[in-house]
Amino acid sequence: METLREFYKIGNGPSSSHTMGPERAASLFKKRVEEKYGKDLRYKAELYGSLAATGKGHLTDFIIKKTLENTEKDNIEVIFMPEVVYDFHTNGVRFFVYKKDDINFETPLESALFFSVGGGSILEAKDGNENLNKNADVEHIYPQKNFKEIMEYCEKENITIPQYVERYEGVEIWDYLKTVWHAMDDAVDRGLNTEGYLHGMLHLERKAKMFYEKYLNAKFKDVKGRVYSYALAASEENASAGKVVTAPTCGASGLIPAVLKTFQQENGLSEEEILNALAVAGVIGNVYKQNASISGAEVGCQGEVGVACSMGSGMAAYIMGGSIQEIEYAAEIGMEHCLGMTCDPMLGYVQIPCIERNAIYAAKAMDCAQYSLMSGGENHLITLDEVVETMLQTGKDLHSNYKETSLAGLAKLKKAKLNLE
Numbered sequence: 001m002e003t004l005r006e007f008y009k010i011g012n013g014p015s016s017s018h019t020m021g022p023e024r025a026a027s028l029f030k031k032r033v034e035e036k037y038g039k040d041l042r043y044k045a046e047l048y049g050s051l052a053a054t055g056k057g058h059l060t061d062f063i064i065k066k067t068l069e070n071t072e073k074d075n076i077e078v079i080f081m082p083e084v085v086y087d088f089h090t091n092g093v094r095f096f097v098y099k100k101d102d103i104n105f106e107t108p109l110e111s112a113l114f115f116s117v118g119g120g121s122i123l124e125a126k127d128g129n130e131n132l133n134k135n136a137d138v139e140h141i142y143p144q145k146n147f148k149e150i151m152e153y154c155e156k157e158n159i160t161i162p163q164y165v166e167r168y169e170g171v172e173i174w175d176y177l178k179t180v181w182h183a184m185d186d187a188v189d190r191g192l193n194t195e196g197y198l199h200g201m202l203h204l205e206r207k208a209k210m211f212y213e214k215y216l217n218a219k220f221k222d223v224k225g226r227v228y229s230y231a232l233a234a235s236e237e238n239a240s241a242g243k244v245v246t247a248p249t250c251g252a253s254g255l256i257p258a259v260l261k262t263f264q265q266e267n268g269l270s271e272e273e274i275l276n277a278l279a280v281a282g283v284i285g286n287v288y289k290q291n292a293s294i295s296g297a298e299v300g301c302q303g304e305v306g307v308a309c310s311m312g313s314g315m316a317a318y319i320m321g322g323s324i325q326e327i328e329y330a331a332e333i334g335m336e337h338c339l340g341m342t343c344d345p346m347l348g349y350v351q352i353p354c355i356e357r358n359a360i361y362a363a364k365a366m367d368c369a370q371y372s373l374m375s376g377g378e379n380h381l382i383t384l385d386e387v388v389e390t391m392l393q394t395g396k397d398l399h400s401n402y403k404e405t406s407l408a409g410l411a412k413l414k415k416a417k418l419n420l421e
Helices: 016-037 049-053 060-068 147-157 161-169 173-192 208-217 223-239 255-267 271-291 305-319 324-336 354-375 384-397 409-417
Strands: 010-012 041-048 076-081 092-099 110-118 121-125 243-245
Touching: 010 016, 010 173, 016 041, 016 049, 016 060, 016 092, 016 110, 016 121, 041 049, 041 060, 049 092, 060 076, 147 161, 147 271, 147 324, 147 384, 161 173, 161 271, 173 208, 173 223, 173 243, 173 255, 173 271, 208 223, 223 243, 223 255, 223 354, 255 271, 255 305, 255 354, 271 305, 271 384, 305 324, 305 354, 305 384, 324 354, 324 384
Parallel strands: 041 076
Antiparallel strands: 010 243, 041 092, 092 110, 110 121
């Protein structure tokens, strides 16, 4: 498995696969061609599959233009081609570069095909090879391949999961995770103090501040009011292209900070305890990234909010003093009851059902942890690794209309009823 530095990425929303990934790909391509041909160039970008189907709502074209445009902002053309879908991954983008005087984009100097595979990670199809392995070029710093192997190693060495992370990442990982936590915390704070409406035709009102005020003023306080408020705050920041942390993705970036901040405020968690909890959540998420997928366009929302719920469940079990068996069981429960979750964002915006879903499943993660601790974590029939494998197969079985295309589900129903295009 790869470093947690590649799992937790700090950047601007609303989508890690449709915003952060394409931005990284465009920047890489731009740097490469400018070294060959100079800086005064023209570009064309062809968006394929899900990148094209929901690219407008996810601001894919906006971020590509912003990355590649010159001072006159007239040197980049973006073409949407949702009908083109590659077998390797539906999130494809091909960049072409042209001389400045090639105003009709007729004779490309060269091109490159990239895939945005989830969580802001990208892969390039080099030398025309489109048969890629998403783990082939990854630097695997953890030799264990699944959670069973991680458990066995930790038990053999008599170490905790945070100690396991430090053993392979080095003590420097804690400085990085501190930066991650501060970015998460800042996103929640900004969201709690911002009112108004999110961009786009849905005209969706921000609710985090209102929720939090109702929670604070309630005569009888339920901790769920706090976790809902925090999850809404970070998710609304993401939907407005604010700075968030992929956990595992931008679309699911509200869940982990909500659970962490709730425990911090309710139970007085120290920063060291928060960072240890982030390490636990990251290891669980990395198991999904290595062995299944964290891309909504590949496996539906079970790969985004579902994985976040699994991470949050295991993390909460750790915070509550659970054993490694109870952490594993909590993470398994978190995903087992998300299997089959579709990704059908209305009009392609990361707003409905995404924002509300972060809040509901943040609370669910805490429930899963409590259930696991009450059970003792022993003798459950389904392991975390088995549910990871099942999630991947379920995602493959899902129709493409339910995997970040906005062609079915609530997205289709409400688009027709509201007469929106």
